[in-house]
Amino acid sequence: MAKKLMKGCEALGEAAIQAGCIHFFGYPITPQTEVPEYLSRRLPEVGGVYVQAESEVAASNMIYGCAATGVRVFTSSSSPGISLMAEAVSYMAGSQLPVVIVNIVRGGPGLGGILPAQSDYWQATRGIGHGDFRVIVLAPSTVQEAADLMIEAFDIADQYRNPVMIIGDGIIGQMMEPVEFKKREPRKLAEKNWAASGAKGRAANKIHSLFLDPVKLENHNILLKKKYDEVEKNEQRFELYNTQKPYELLIVAYGTMARICKTSIALLEEENISIALARPISLYPYPYQAIKEAARKAKQVLVVELSMGQMIEDVRLAVEGERPIHFYGRSGGMVPSPEEVCRELKRILAKKP
Amino acid sequence: MQAIFSRPKSMSTTISHYCPGCTHGIIHRLIGEVLDEYNLKEKTVGVAPVGCAVLAYNYLDVDFIEAAHGRAPAVATGAKRGRPDLFVFTYQGDGDLASIGMGEIVHAANRGEKISVVFVNNAIYGMTGGQMAPTTLPMQVTSTCPQGRDVQTAGFPIQVAEMLSSLRTDAFIARVSSHSPKNIIEAKKILKRAFGYQVSGRCFSLVEFLSTCPTNWGLPPKKATEWLEQNMIPYYPLRIFKTPEEGKIL
Numbered sequence: 001m002a003k004k005l006m007k008g009c010e011a012l013g014e015a016a017i018q019a020g021c022i023h024f025f026g027y028p029i030t031p032q033t034e035v036p037e038y039l040s041r042r043l044p045e046v047g048g049v050y051v052q053a054e055s056e057v058a059a060s061n062m063i064y065g066c067a068a069t070g071v072r073v074f075t076s077s078s079s080p081g082i083s084l085m086a087e088a089v090s091y092m093a094g095s096q097l098p099v100v101i102v103n104i105v106r107g108g109p110g111l112g113g114i115l116p117a118q119s120d121y122w123q124a125t126r127g128i129g130h131g132d133f134r135v136i137v138l139a140p141s142t143v144q145e146a147a148d149l150m151i152e153a154f155d156i157a158d159q160y161r162n163p164v165m166i167i168g169d170g171i172i173g174q175m176m177e178p179v180e181f182k183k184r185e186p187r188k189l190a191e192k193n194w195a196a197s198g199a200k201g202r203a204a205n206k207i208h209s210l211f212l213d214p215v216k217l218e219n220h221n222i223l224l225k226k227k228y229d230e231v232e233k234n235e236q237r238f239e240l241y242n243t244q245k246p247y248e249l250l251i252v253a254y255g256t257m258a259r260i261c262k263t264s265i266a267l268l269e270e271e272n273i274s275i276a277l278a279r280p281i282s283l284y285p286y287p288y289q290a291i292k293e294a295a296r297k298a299k300q301v302l303v304v305e306l307s308m309g310q311m312i313e314d315v316r317l318a319v320e321g322e323r324p325i326h327f328y329g330r331s332g333g334m335v336p337s338p339e340e341v342c343r344e345l346k347r348i349l350a351k352k353p
Numbered sequence: 354m355q356a357i358f359s360r361p362k363s364m365s366t367t368i369s370h371y372c373p374g375c376t377h378g379i380i381h382r383l384i385g386e387v388l389d390e391y392n393l394k395e396k397t398v399g400v401a402p403v404g405c406a407v408l409a410y411n412y413l414d415v416d417f418i419e420a421a422h423g424r425a426p427a428v429a430t431g432a433k434r435g436r437p438d439l440f441v442f443t444y445q446g447d448g449d450l451a452s453i454g455m456g457e458i459v460h461a462a463n464r465g466e467k468i469s470v471v472f473v474n475n476a477i478y479g480m481t482g483g484q485m486a487p488t489t490l491p492m493q494v495t496s497t498c499p500q501g502r503d504v505q506t507a508g509f510p511i512q513v514a515e516m517l518s519s520l521r522t523d524a525f526i527a528r529v530s531s532h533s534p535k536n537i538i539e540a541k542k543i544l545k546r547a548f549g550y551q552v553s554g555r556c557f558s559l560v561e562f563l564s565t566c567p568t569n570w571g572l573p574p575k576k577a578t579e580w581l582e583q584n585m586i587p588y589y590p591l592r593i594f595k596t597p598e599e600g601k602i603l
Contacts, residue, residue: 049434051434057427058430068428196417204416
């Protein structure tokens with residue numbers, strides 16, 4: 001397929017269709033409204049189903065019902081809407097349903113703003129809703145990567161029978177970039193013999209997360225934990241940038257912020273200052289080991305986020321106190337320029353670690 | 354020998370947890386009979402509520418999805434839109450449907466989702482132990498309105514069938530009762546008609562069942578039946594409120 005110039009939100013919608021998902025339930029919210037807009041005209045062309053729900057609460061429960069029948073389905077929202085979806089996400093994790101959720105994060109808390117932010121890292125990576133569960137969270141830094149991850153997200157969701165979130169900031173959703181929908185080798189997936197799709201020639205299937213017997217509920221949680229252990233073993237993704245030669249400092253950043261940091265690294269390269277970048281792509285499972293090893297080659301670490309400091313907690317868990325960790329963050333929709341990041345880097349490098 | 358009475362194939366042999374005198378069991382059985390009569394057992398997906406009927410999936414032997422509190426119509430929307438060939442029904446109580454799930458039921462009905470809703474109204478929260486529901490009658494005593502429901506602060510009980518009938522979208526909406534053999538026979542006819550509208554792909558359907566809750570009403574079963582007849586039916590009249598053939602007939 002040839003490259004097309006597309007907005008991130010539209011590319012995410014098209015990528016879902018390319019992944020064989022033609023069912024979408026959603027609700028308008030800035031800055032992701034282009035996803036439902038695109039799909040409301042595109043899905044009827046491919047024989048799919050587009051439903052505008054009455055709320056994010058309803059949209060997320062609709063994808064719960066649709067996924068329960070064994071049909072590929074996704075929804076899309078932004079921060080306040082994701083908070084409303086948290087209820088159903090917990091039920092879907094508990095009932096082990098494969099769904100994909102796009103989260104184009106905007107500034108918060110509360111109604112916050114509509115500009116790019118990474119302030120929902122905790123919400124996304126710490127389970128979103130009530131209960132002992134995890135959501136697989138993938139963070140693209142380009143529109144192309146958003147499309148690639150989106151296509152694979154459906155396979156990942158099906159393989160682990162678990163919600164998968166594609167998390168981007170408003171820039172990923174709104175920016176136009178060339179994108180190609182690549183054919184990829186689908187994963188080997190088991191049949192959905194667990195689905196509630198009519199009990200023809202088999203015992204009835206019950207999609208549920210209620211276990212009144214504490215022994216059974218604990219066993220259920222142990223089963224889920226084993227699944228998350230598999231996810232942590234198999235699905236860690238990250239990019240190491242400029243790590244081939246010696247570097248003084250390691251930046252850890254993800255999404256759009258990582259992309260800005262790459263420009264900062266190039267700018268400092270001209271002044272013979274060598275900086276490397278570790279970019280987590282899977283925010284859960286978090287690539288702790290990769291970051292620990294990359295940090296060991298540096299004297300110090302700088303975490304850069306579009307938040308007041310959320311992912312930094314995972315970096316601390318990764319580095320385990322072996323290196324000093326600094327933080328630079330902007331929030332509320334403010335996005336630092338590469339030069340601003342350079343200034344921060346120079347300020348840190350000027351001090352003895 | 355010819356069998357003239359047996360357990361519906363769409364029901365399991367599990368003994369229910371419902372209290373003596375509760376009519377959930379009767380309503381379950383009517384659903385089982387109607388599913389059998391339309392031969393739907395192998396293509397049905399039920400959606401269970403949060404409330405006393407949360408374990409409905411243990412008693413009705415068809416595929417089931419357990420919904421979060423009040424969300425059954427949204428869950429059913431997703432299931433039916435994903436697989437329009439399936440027969441999808443929700444089973445919801447008055448706390449579930451008329452309180453926390455009011456948004457979901459109104460919009461599912463308004464979109465004209467081709468689903469069927471069994472709405473059980475016993476004027477109280479059963480599972481949590483007898484608190485005031487949106488359907489609790491004026492001056493009815495519950496654990497959270499110990500002086501009786503004060504309409505000045507809690508408003509009047511919501512008449513769900515009437516309210517949903519005001520929507521313009523085609524639907525079949527009726528209220529029946531489960532408190533006497535005569536009413537149960539009538540209720541089955543109406544339930545069968547309601548499910549038929551989905552079988553033929555015609556429209557959304559909802560049947561509100563008046564139901565007893567002897568445990569939380571603090572009445573023996575026979576007295577509870579009388580209480581329903583004397584107090585609930587005058588406020589919640591039994592009738593067909595809307596049909597797709599005639600539009601609104603309220």
